[in-house]
Amino acid sequence: MPEPRRHLRAVADPPSEPSPAEITAILVERAQRGEMGAWSRLYQDHFAGLYGHLRHLTGDPVVAEELVQETFVQALPKIDRFDGRSTFATWLHGIAINIVRNHWRSRRSTAKAHAGLEAVEAVRPRRGESPDVPFARKQRIAALYAALETLPDHLRLAFILRDLEGLAPEEAAERLGITPNNLAVRACRARDRIRKLLAEGGVIAQEGTR
């Protein structure tokens, strides 16, 4: 091919606007110099994405909002160590994951998680009833999160990022600092356990009974 890219670039280059990634890079550089305005813009730009991430991880809007704030508080003094090897968002989400893991740890109570499952069992829709009743749906999702609370953190994270948040394997693996293969193994193990727990709680059908 006779170098079409050169031609296209020659036409398009001069007035091009910086890409979002380039803007973020500039903002990060300024934030590393301690510019409040740059930090404020980074905060605004990444608030929604980080909130969504934490909302999936925690299942609780109040906690998610609180942990977003905590993530930025902890990110402030660490910005000097952001070396650009990953995206700023990935770096930020990595901090958030550590914060979430500590949050889980601080409130870990398997007994309560199972109490949640039992509560759900009491209100689950019977066979033949519509599962789309809003309250029942809410309860089923609560049951899912209650089941997740019984998992070890590494399985829980893999499952949420991959199966609930729906991240691509590579992205989820990068955020967790593991290989995609490792992520797949963890997510698969988590699925097996979740399925078993939810089936035992009557939230989903036992395998072979559908």
Place this chain on the structure above:
Amino acid sequence: MIDDLDLLLGEARESIAASIDDELAAIAPDFAAVVDEARARGIADASAPELAAPTSATEDDDEDELASLIAEARHEVDADVAARRLLPLPAAPLAPVAEPRGSRVRWLGALVAVAAALALVWGLQPFLARQLAGGERTGSQAQWSEPAPGSASQASARDDEPAAAPRRRPARASGVREDMPEETMPEEQVDLDAQDEPAAPAEADIEAEAEVAADDDEASTGGATASRRASDPAAALRRLEAEAEARWRAGDLAGAESRLRRIIRSADDPQRADLAYGDLFTVTRQLHGRAREAAVWEEYLRRFPRGRYADDARAGLCRRADDADASECWRRYLEAFPRGTHRAEAERSSERE
């Protein structure tokens, strides 16, 4: 093949996505609050001077004076509390009512009535909950069998600690900041405090909340009568856990700490002790600061070298190690946890050397 779990996950994804949209529409991002919090922790001033709101020299002086005044007041209150705890203490709340006094009689009467009523409604409970209370160690944790190095020099105050626990919700520890002065009370005295009876309505509320929580917990693990509960070690531990949580919620960090310590000292149930350390790390940091938290990590690693938090405790110590020791610390971490959660960071740190 799509199974019930896939259907539930699809439902959950759809519902959460819709909720996120609604919630984001209602949330007002507040960067000023982030900066305030960073300043309160001494983060913003140290690493990013421009993040601090512009203040005149006079305002700074005023703030210094205010901080000094607050520190003095806090010190005085701490001294009063410590002195009070040195006084002879009455019997534990759950003991049979032997020498009732004033409001304590009424409180204990109400407590016994509540306990008796709850004892009537306890039913059959699942065993699975407590079986799982010990949880499962991660693969990386299970591989580690060496004791922690326990070097005091590793507790230096570096900020690069992604594993630091987040603040509790305001309702849980309102008015409690991480930079509170260190508690100087000997552990034995703190432990004695666990036997203290409520002397004020707020204290009674905490105990009542703990009572209900302990009942809930017990209801999920098989149930027992109130009289049996007083002598049953497992029930006593459950009650301590509930008390610790209630006190933490009420902002009584010292009370929470003393109860967690009692759980940890109990030789009856190592799994509960292991779990209690998870809370103790955070309570210790909130109450005594980061250096003491690191000491608790070391203590934990000595007792539970293969515990559920061993991986994180070891990594936390490495993050706070002096630059000269950090690389070696991470190298040892990698030896102990070749598949550890923090191995990427460990590898980077080792490579830097």
